[in-house]
Amino acid sequence: MRRVCLAILACALLGICFPVSGAVNLTIAATPAGPHIGDVIALNGTVSGLSTIAVFLFVTGPGLDPRGTTLDNLNIPTGRGLVTTAPVHMSNGTWTYSWDTSVILGTLRPGNYTIHVVTMPVDGLHFNRGEHAATTIAFQPPKIPVTESPESPVLPVAALGIAGTLCCTVRMMRK
Structure with a gap:
């Protein structure tokens, strides 16, 4: 009887210390579709099967480190504590991150x-493939701002002429 009680107690302690969890499932989505470099990208998703306060984001693509880079600085490889973090809402497992591509370091x-x-805060070569999600974004060239037409050369020439006339008039009056 005593052994049965100890076995039940041991199972209960193991269940408390190491809870059984389902498979971890992550999702990610990005909007808008077909953004231009310089746009703000809304990233969002869900995490289930795991109680966590944050998920970690990194980007891979042309000219970037193959391990991935942080979203805010494309010159820094992801890993060793250098990651982009998005907080998870514990009540429903959702997360959001606003990626402003107009203020990143590096070349997009x-x-x-x-x-x-x-x-986990790891790079693209060391993460658990089962605890991962990805989305592809096709960036378009930056929107070219409307260029202002140059001022007419008449205004500066007229101002120069008026200033010259005033200077000559002042000199003549002093003599």
């Missing part, structure tokens, strides 16, 4: 980039 070129979301 037109082309296809993959945004990865993982549950």
Whole structure:
């Protein structure tokens, strides 16, 4: 009887210390579709099967480190604590991240980039494939701002002429 009680107690303690969890499932989505470099990209998704306070994001694509880079600085490879973090809403497992591509360090070129979301702060070569989701974004060239037409050369020439006339008039009056 005593052994049975100890076995039940041991199972209960193991269940508390190491809870059984289902498979981890991550999702990611990006909007708008077909963004231009310089646009703000809304990244969002869900995490289930795991109680966590944050997910970790990194980007891979043309000209970037093959391990992936942080979203805010394309010159920094992901890993060793250098990651982009998105907080998870514990009540429903959703997360959001606003990626402003107009204020990143590094060069974002037109082309296809993959945004990865993982549950551990690791690089693209060391994450658990089962705890990963990705989406591809096809960046378009930046929107070219409307160029202002140059001022007519008449205004500066007229101002120069008026200033010259005033200077000559002042000198003549002094004599």
